[in-house]
Amino acid sequence: MAMIDVLAIDLDGTLLGRDKRVSRANIEAIDRARQAGVHVLICTGRGLVESRTALEAIEQKLPVMVAGGSIVADPVSGRTMHRVEMRDELVHRAVELFHGARSPALVLKDPSEIGYDYLVVDSDDEHPLHDITRWWFEDHGLSVRSSRTVFEDEHPEHTVRVGMCCEVSRSNPVTEVVLREMGDLVELHDFPCVKPEGHAGEEVHILEIFDKTATKWNAVRWYLQQHNIDPTRVAAVGDQVNDLTMIHGAGIGIAMGNAIDAVKDSSCYVTASNDEDGVAVAIECLLDGDVSKMQTGVKNSLKAGS
Numbered sequence: 001m002a003m004i005d006v007l008a009i010d011l012d013g014t015l016l017g018r019d020k021r022v023s024r025a026n027i028e029a030i031d032r033a034r035q036a037g038v039h040v041l042i043c044t045g046r047g048l049v050e051s052r053t054a055l056e057a058i059e060q061k062l063p064v065m066v067a068g069g070s071i072v073a074d075p076v077s078g079r080t081m082h083r084v085e086m087r088d089e090l091v092h093r094a095v096e097l098f099h100g101a102r103s104p105a106l107v108l109k110d111p112s113e114i115g116y117d118y119l120v121v122d123s124d125d126e127h128p129l130h131d132i133t134r135w136w137f138e139d140h141g142l143s144v145r146s147s148r149t150v151f152e153d154e155h156p157e158h159t160v161r162v163g164m165c166c167e168v169s170r171s172n173p174v175t176e177v178v179l180r181e182m183g184d185l186v187e188l189h190d191f192p193c194v195k196p197e198g199h200a201g202e203e204v205h206i207l208e209i210f211d212k213t214a215t216k217w218n219a220v221r222w223y224l225q226q227h228n229i230d231p232t233r234v235a236a237v238g239d240q241v242n243d244l245t246m247i248h249g250a251g252i253g254i255a256m257g258n259a260i261d262a263v264k265d266s267s268c269y270v271t272a273s274n275d276e277d278g279v280a281v282a283i284e285c286l287l288d289g290d291v292s293k294m295q296t297g298v299k300n301s302l303k304a305g306s
Helices: 024-033 048-057 088-102 131-139 168-182 217-227 243-251 260-268 278-288 297-303
Strands: 006-009 039-043 065-067 072-073 079-083 103-111 118-121 144-147 159-167 184-194 204-211 234-238 252-255
Touching: 006 278, 024 039, 024 217, 024 278, 039 048, 039 204, 039 217, 048 065, 048 217, 065 217, 072 217, 088 103, 088 159, 088 204, 131 159, 159 168, 168 184, 168 204, 184 243, 217 234, 217 243, 234 243, 243 252, 243 260, 252 260, 260 297
Parallel strands: 006 039, 006 234, 039 065, 118 144, 234 252
Antiparallel strands: 065 072, 072 079, 103 118, 103 159, 159 204, 184 204
């Protein structure tokens, strides 16, 4: 009998390999989990459109937690089921900080309501898009509009995230200011971005600001409440900073072998890497009730030593 009722899985660095695809082993493992009665949820920093290829590969029908948990969407109809908006004053301050770092503000919208994905606030082209952002928009077929200032936003009520993409030498100082000024009011994610093949040069980061309550775990918890499921019967698998809330909240937190140290330190177990079908390994252990194929994480090690 499966050890869990719900499995929450991140995409980049977790379900997706370095080739940005879902392996056959992971697809088959997810199918076995569903056959065992497990609710499989995808929880990603990507928007719904950006996740479409991965969702189609695993034939996802249950709700997906996208945009860092700020939106819970129906992957079949595209309809938004739950959403956490950002307050105008937080959006305005974020845009101001990003422009101060010579970067456009990438204002993520709820596309199911207004028909487009991003509003790029570029201050009359004074802050051009990073090449990686341009590639991402084109590669995923995103619908993008632009404005000179944030005050020209016709749909501020549909904003769920404000982000920037730039070299770490410019993003790091902004992160420090956000933490100092807005740390109690926002959820901040700062991590290396997904890059096209062959990209070289200084490391490029994505800096994302959400409402404080917009997290992957809060989105999962919303689903649990709809279905009267005990959080201790949830396993969450991830690798990056935006996975920490669900790794902490789930009854069983599982870090990928390629996860950052903070995720491994918060996890009960560590599975194989995303290029070694780590999700499939974790699912096999959870369905069999035998976690011996995974390493014991720091969280369980501390319990054992107490």
